[in-house]
Amino acid sequence: MAEATITVLNRSGLHARPAATFVRTATGFGADVRLCNLSRDPGRMASAKSMLAVLGLGVGHGDEIRLEATGADADAAIDTLLALIAGGLGEGMAEATGE
Amino acid sequence: MRTLRGVAAAPGMAAAPPALLEPASASGAPHLALDAAVTEACRQLDRLGARLRDRGLPDESEILEAQALMAADPELLEAAGRRIAAGTATDDAIVAAGEEAAAVLEGLPDELLAARAADVRDVAARIARAVRGEAPPQLSRRSILVARDLTPSTTAELDQTLLAGLALEGGSPTAHAAILARALGIPAVVGIPGLLAAASGAAELLVDGNAGLVMLEPGAEDRQRLAHWETELQGRLDAERALHDRPLATADGHRVMLGANIGSPDDASPALRAGAEGVGLFRTEFVFMGRRRAPDEQTQAVAYAQVLRAFGERPVVIRLMDIGGDKPLPFVVLDPEPNPFLGVRAIRLAERDPELLSTQLRAIVRAAAEAGVPRPLIMAPMVADLADVRRVRALLDEAVAAVGAAVTPQLGIMVEVPSAIVVADQLAREVAFFSIGTNDLTQYLLAADRTNAALAGRQDPMHPAVLRSIASLVAAAKPHGVPVAVCGEMGGDPAGAVILTGLGVSELSMGPASFGAVKRALASVTLAEAQELAKRCLDAPDAATARAWVNERLAG
Numbered sequence: 001m002a003e004a005t006i007t008v009l010n011r012s013g014l015h016a017r018p019a020a021t022f023v024r025t026a027t028g029f030g031a032d033v034r035l036c037n038l039s040r041d042p043g044r045m046a047s048a049k050s051m052l053a054v055l056g057l058g059v060g061h062g063d064e065i066r067l068e069a070t071g072a073d074a075d076a077a078i079d080t081l082l083a084l085i086a087g088g089l090g091e092g093m094a095e096a097t098g099e
Numbered sequence: 100m101r102t103l104r105g106v107a108a109a110p111g112m113a114a115a116p117p118a119l120l121e122p123a124s125a126s127g128a129p130h131l132a133l134d135a136a137v138t139e140a141c142r143q144l145d146r147l148g149a150r151l152r153d154r155g156l157p158d159e160s161e162i163l164e165a166q167a168l169m170a171a172d173p174e175l176l177e178a179a180g181r182r183i184a185a186g187t188a189t190d191d192a193i194v195a196a197g198e199e200a201a202a203v204l205e206g207l208p209d210e211l212l213a214a215r216a217a218d219v220r221d222v223a224a225r226i227a228r229a230v231r232g233e234a235p236p237q238l239s240r241r242s243i244l245v246a247r248d249l250t251p252s253t254t255a256e257l258d259q260t261l262l263a264g265l266a267l268e269g270g271s272p273t274a275h276a277a278i279l280a281r282a283l284g285i286p287a288v289v290g291i292p293g294l295l296a297a298a299s300g301a302a303e304l305l306v307d308g309n310a311g312l313v314m315l316e317p318g319a320e321d322r323q324r325l326a327h328w329e330t331e332l333q334g335r336l337d338a339e340r341a342l343h344d345r346p347l348a349t350a351d352g353h354r355v356m357l358g359a360n361i362g363s364p365d366d367a368s369p370a371l372r373a374g375a376e377g378v379g380l381f382r383t384e385f386v387f388m389g390r391r392r393a394p395d396e397q398t399q400a401v402a403y404a405q406v407l408r409a410f411g412e413r414p415v416v417i418r419l420m421d422i423g424g425d426k427p428l429p430f431v432v433l434d435p436e437p438n439p440f441l442g443v444r445a446i447r448l449a450e451r452d453p454e455l456l457s458t459q460l461r462a463i464v465r466a467a468a469e470a471g472v473p474r475p476l477i478m479a480p481m482v483a484d485l486a487d488v489r490r491v492r493a494l495l496d497e498a499v500a501a502v503g504a505a506v507t508p509q510l511g512i513m514v515e516v517p518s519a520i521v522v523a524d525q526l527a528r529e530v531a532f533f534s535i536g537t538n539d540l541t542q543y544l545l546a547a548d549r550t551n552a553a554l555a556g557r558q559d560p561m562h563p564a565v566l567r568s569i570a571s572l573v574a575a576a577k578p579h580g581v582p583v584a585v586c587g588e589m590g591g592d593p594a595g596a597v598i599l600t601g602l603g604v605s606e607l608s609m610g611p612a613s614f615g616a617v618k619r620a621l622a623s624v625t626l627a628e629a630q631e632l633a634k635r636c637l638d639a640p641d642a643a644t645a646r647a648w649v650n651e652r653l654a655g
Contacts, residue, residue: 015212016162020161020165049173050175051172052175052200052219055204055212056207058207060209087385
């Protein structure tokens with residue numbers, strides 16, 4: 001099993017559009033990918049391939065999440081999803097900073 | 100005639116007979132099994148999403164694409180499947196499963212997610228319609244649509260040529276239907292108590308999305324206002340279209356460079372399409388956020404080169420990281436600070452640990468070499484004095500030597516710390532450009548925390564103290580030939596843009612959404628008029644008065 005913990009720092013967290021990007025990416029892997037929101041309810045795991053389950057975790061800006069994957073491409077799935085989250089899930093992050 | 104009052108949600112005016120959406124009618128299509136109905140619903144949502152994308156509404160189209168994902172959600176289908184196996188009819192099963200998922204979202208302590216609950220219900224209803232072989236609801240003639248609330252997918256699905264206006268009994272200006280109405284240019288009023296009962300017998304409605312009013316059986320006076328609005332709208336559209344391909348300039352042709360503010364490589368092509376002459380502010384924080392470890396030189400270089408390549412010969416000002424205690428990062432160890440905006444942030448971090456900044460500088464030099472930009476523009480934030488400039492310069496020289504590329508970076512500074520303006524004559528001898536961050540300059544100059552809502556009234560950069568500071572910066576820069584730009588929100592504000600031009604600022608950088616309004620405002624005055632207005636505002640008693648003077652001139 002591959003696993004990782006990361007803080008979600010894009011503007012709105014795993015809400016509509018960022019969540020869709022996340023789910024679409026997870027769905028592209030054969031591995032079973034699950035996640036939980038450590039900042040809200042560490043006991044509740046959800047499928048990363050279910051939009052509704054991901055939204056249901058209520059992951060907001062600044063929340064820490066834990067990703068777990070099992071299966072042949074588990075490592076690749078975790079690496080890709082981490083990079084995606086780190087890159088802001090296609091959503092700007094810097095709006096409130098500076099100037 | 101009777102007038103109902105609601106909340107203005109999308110500007111514009113229109114009159115037409117009211118229409119309640121026809122209840123879904125049997126289309127003659129056969130009933131579908133759940134799987135086939137889901138496929139059909141996804142196909143419809145994808146098609147609607149593509150339609151919005153074609154109309155230049157990528158944000159709105161993504162709402163529908165997210166709904167397509169919900170429609171195909173394995174957990175939703177599993178929940179519906181369990182109900183079907185227990186004997187529930189297919190359409191009832193999917194609606195119940197959608198309701199269950201919606202209830203979970205509504206139970207979260209988060210307002211944004213409550214809106215997603217409505218999206219789920221909408222998706223389930225769409226699948227149920229597909230199961231029953233029903234066509235989506237549609238307008239039969241040009242109408243003002245009257246409803247309690249409207250989902251984004253329904254709004255997108257309606258024939259836009261028949262949808263003259265929107266009046267909702269419920270809803271709020273932040274609901275998707277309102278966002279879509281604004282994006283499609285359909286006047287809308289929402290939150291109108293008693294609308295459904297009042298409108299049911301009316302022959303004609305007038306929706307005034309500017310004032311937030313709905314008139315039942317509008318009279319001659321209302322019609323006159325409508326005609327006046329239509330003429331004005333046409334004039335404005337013609338003017339913006341005419342200005343799109345023209346540079347930012349005053350009525351007498353004094354050019355001001357138009358830059359875009361961008362926050363990631365994804366923002367580059369929309370900015371170019373909107374007509375940006377360059378990037379006045381490329382924020383680089385995106386590359387640091389959401390990571391467990393600091394991004395390495397290569398990762399950063401790839402991201403920066405993407406933007407440099409997209410803009411080619413056009414200038415791109417790359418701002419060095421403005422990171423501080425307000426947005427903690429796991430790899431930047433900071434002592435807790437009571438006031439992170441006055442704390443160890445941006446280039447101040449480098450005094451203790453220069454590696455983060457050095458890596459970024461090397462990445463920029465490398466990106467410039469790879470993208471074929473010989474003189475990349477680098478902007479240092481939070482510069483307070485000459486020593487700050489020299490410290491960054493020394494790190495930059497080291498970075499150029501380390502990369503070994505034939506690149507000569509131009510180092511400029513973001514002017515936001517008031518001390519930088521006091522010593523601007525010193526700085527002007529050693530920097531390539533000044534770019535004013537008016538938001539932070541205002542909060543620092545007026546000692547008013549911009550994250551404190553109670554002080555929101557003190558954040559207006561039209562304050563004479565801010566204007567005088569800008570005037571003195573321009574004066575200090577001039578003898579040294581150092582250009583002065585503005586990349587704060589003031590540049591994207593029509594009144595602000597006019598005053599800044601009058602004060603001698605030579606470049607305005609802003610979000611591309613503001614381009615049209617700023618071009619229009621600047622084209623409405625001559626340079627001499629802008630200068631005169633600016634001079635007058637320097638003597639205003641406060642920001643509100645200065646703003647009122649400018650708005651009066653722009654309206655006249």
